[in-house]
Every structure is written in structure tokens, then in C-alpha cells.
Amino acid sequence: MKRFAATLACVVLCVAPFAAIAADAVPTEMDPVQAARAVKLAEQLRCLVCQNQSIAESNAELANDLRGQIREQIAAGKTDDEIVAYMVNRYGDFVLYRPPIKATTLLLWAGPALLLVGGALVLARNVRRRQGAPEVALTAEERARAERLLAGGTEQDAP
Amino acid sequence: MNRRLLVPLVIFLVLAGFLFVGLWRDPREVPSPLVGKPAPAFSLGQLHVPEKTLGAADMKGKVWLMNVWASWCVSCREEHPLLVSLSKAKVVPIIGLDYKDEPAAGKRWLADNGDPYDMSVMDRDGRVGIDYGVYGVPETFLIDKTGTIRYKQIGPLTEDALRNKILPMVRELEKS
Numbered sequence: 001m002k003r004f005a006a007t008l009a010c011v012v013l014c015v016a017p018f019a020a021i022a023a024d025a026v027p028t029e030m031d032p033v034q035a036a037r038a039v040k041l042a043e044q045l046r047c048l049v050c051q052n053q054s055i056a057e058s059n060a061e062l063a064n065d066l067r068g069q070i071r072e073q074i075a076a077g078k079t080d081d082e083i084v085a086y087m088v089n090r091y092g093d094f095v096l097y098r099p100p101i102k103a104t105t106l107l108l109w110a111g112p113a114l115l116l117v118g119g120a121l122v123l124a125r126n127v128r129r130r131q132g133a134p135e136v137a138l139t140a141e142e143r144a145r146a147e148r149l150l151a152g153g154t155e156q157d158a159p
Numbered sequence: 160m161n162r163r164l165l166v167p168l169v170i171f172l173v174l175a176g177f178l179f180v181g182l183w184r185d186p187r188e189v190p191s192p193l194v195g196k197p198a199p200a201f202s203l204g205q206l207h208v209p210e211k212t213l214g215a216a217d218m219k220g221k222v223w224l225m226n227v228w229a230s231w232c233v234s235c236r237e238e239h240p241l242l243v244s245l246s247k248a249k250v251v252p253i254i255g256l257d258y259k260d261e262p263a264a265g266k267r268w269l270a271d272n273g274d275p276y277d278m279s280v281m282d283r284d285g286r287v288g289i290d291y292g293v294y295g296v297p298e299t300f301l302i303d304k305t306g307t308i309r310y311k312q313i314g315p316l317t318e319d320a321l322r323n324k325i326l327p328m329v330r331e332l333e334k335s
């Protein structure tokens with residue numbers, strides 16, 4: 001019984017800190033689904049202050065304000081498309097990490113595929129040409145030298 | 160010359176050409192989609208008279224500049240003398256938008272550095288700044304008589320931009 005009490009005390013002491021943490025977790029103002037949406041949207045938008053970071057990653061004050069805008073608009077019932085359009089209207093296509101397909105971005109989208117196809121064509125042509133090439137016959141002298149080398153001889157024997 | 164050797168050379172030259180042009184372009188200057196669009200409406204308290212508001216609508220019928228600045232903004236100091244001399248020339252009204260600033264700090268800054276603004280408004284939460292697509296203070300907008308944004312300067316005004324772009328546009332827009 002004494003042992004049981006000791007075990008119980010140990011368990012209680014071990015768990016107690018977690019209870020404290022649980023009590024600290026204040027419910028967020030957004031429900032988890034909306035919060036996840038806000039993060040997902042922020043990850044797709046480029047921060048204009050630190051241009052290699054998304055709005056989700058950047059600590060710039062503008063990114064912070066824009067994250068606030070996203071949350072506010074989600075809470076107001078705006079759709080993802082409407083929120084993205086809001087950002088594009090103000091900052092241009094530049095904020096989109098995935099730019100829309102337009103005449104000006106066609107090369108950007110098609111470029112990698114064109115390079116791949118071009119590379120494949122060049123490769124295919126080269127392989128075919130090499131396959132078609134006739135085998136070169138050795139001269140008597142070269143044959144003799146090859147045999148000498150294969151038999152364990154050294155280059156020095158060669159003329 | 161062998162034609163096959165020419166191909167990599169041409170590819171190299173094209174690539175080098177693109178990269179060379181890229182050297183002189185500022186990646187921070189993102190073209191604003193707002194140029195050619197109506198200036199977003201706002202109504203903000205004035206810096207010196209907070210109970211009075213001013214909005215883009217109040218400037219209808221005038222060609223005007225809106226300069227976005229803040230007392231915490233370092234490069235605003237760089238362009239400030241230009242704005243002060245521009246305001247003395249009285250060629251175009253300048254409205255100052257004090258962006259995400261403390262009114263007291265903003266007023267002190269203007270007292271210290273000179274106040275080139277015909278009127279100043281406070282955008283304390285930066286909401287109007289977002290509507291105007293502001294991402295790097297200072298920024299300057301040129302707005303025409305119909306309330307359409309005609310030009311946006313990102314970063315400090317320069318003598319070159321003022322003399323060769325903004326002022327000729329102001330003169331042109333005044334005629335219409």
C-alpha cells in the first residue's frame with residue numbers, strides 16, 4: 001500500500017506540470033479550420049518587404065498587418081479567391097508565388113517543359129547518330145599494339 | 160566557323176544579355192497595379208487637426224501628390240529637402256500620409272525638418288497604406304483631376320524623377 005501511494009505521488013508529480021500547461025493554453029480567437037486557412041493563404045503570398053519570404057514567414061510589419069487582413073477577411077466570410085484578389089489588386093501579381101497563366105508569364109510556365117523537350121530531342125538525335133556510325137576497323141599495327149597490351153605488355157614497347 | 164559551335168555561343172549571349180539588363184533593375188521596384196486606377200477612397204484625421212478629416216475625394220479637380228512618410232522612416236529624410244523645395248515652388252499640392260506613426264512623433268519630425276505638406280493625415284493602423292499598396296515608405300503617388308493614380312514613386316523621390324517624370328506629368332495633367 002505504501003508502495004502504491006509512492007507510485008501515485010510520483011505519477012501526480014510527473015503529470016502536474018502538464019496540467020499547468022494545459023491551463024495556460026488560451027483558446028484562440030479563430031477556430032482551427034479558419035486558422036489553417038489563414039496560414040495556407042499567407043504561405044501562398046509573397047511579402048513585398050522581404051521578397052524571398054511569404055507573408056506567413058516574414059516578420060516585417062507589413063506582413064504582420066497583411067496576416068491580420070487575411071484573418072479579418074476570413075472572419076468576415078470572404079472566400080480564398082476574394083482574399084487573393086484583394087492582395088493582387090493592391091500589390092499586383094508579384095505577390096503570388098504561383099503567378100497566373102497570361103501572355104507575359106507563358107514563357108515562365110512553358111519554359112521548363114520546352115527545355116526538357118529540347119534536351120530530349122538533342123539527346124535522341126545524338127544517340128541515333130552514334131548508333132548509326134560504322135565501327136572503325138583497326139589497322140594491323142593498332143591490332144598488334146592492342147594484343148601486346150592485353151597480354152600484359154607496356155606502352156613502352158610501342159613505337 | 161562551325162555552325163554547331165555557334166549554338167552555345169548564341170545561348171550564352173542571350174543569357175548574358177538578360178543578366179546584364181537585370182543588373183540595372185531594382186527588384187524592390189514592383190510595378191503597382193494601381194497606376195491608371197482610381198485612387199482608393201479614404202477619410203483620415205488630419206495630423207494637426209485630428210478632429211477634421213481629409214479624403215481623396217476632397218482633392219477631386221486638382222492634380223496632387225500624395226507622399227507616404229513616417230517619422231521612423233530613415234530614407235524619408237533623404238527625400239525631404241526635395242519635398243520642401245517643391246512645396247516652396249507651389250507647383251502642385253502635396254498631401255502627406257503619416258504612415259503607422261505616433262502623431263506626436265510625426266508633428267515633432269515636421270517641426271524639425273520642415274513641413275512641405277499642404278495637409279497631413281494620419282494612417283495609424285496602416286489600413287490606407289495597404290489600400291494604396293504601400294510596402295516601402297517613402298512612396299509618392301501622382302493623382303490627376305479625376306482622382307486617377309497616374310504615377311507611383313517607390314522609395315525616396317529623386318531630383319531626376321521629379322524633374323524628368325513627375326513635373327512634366329503634372330504640367331501635362333494640369334492642361335486637361
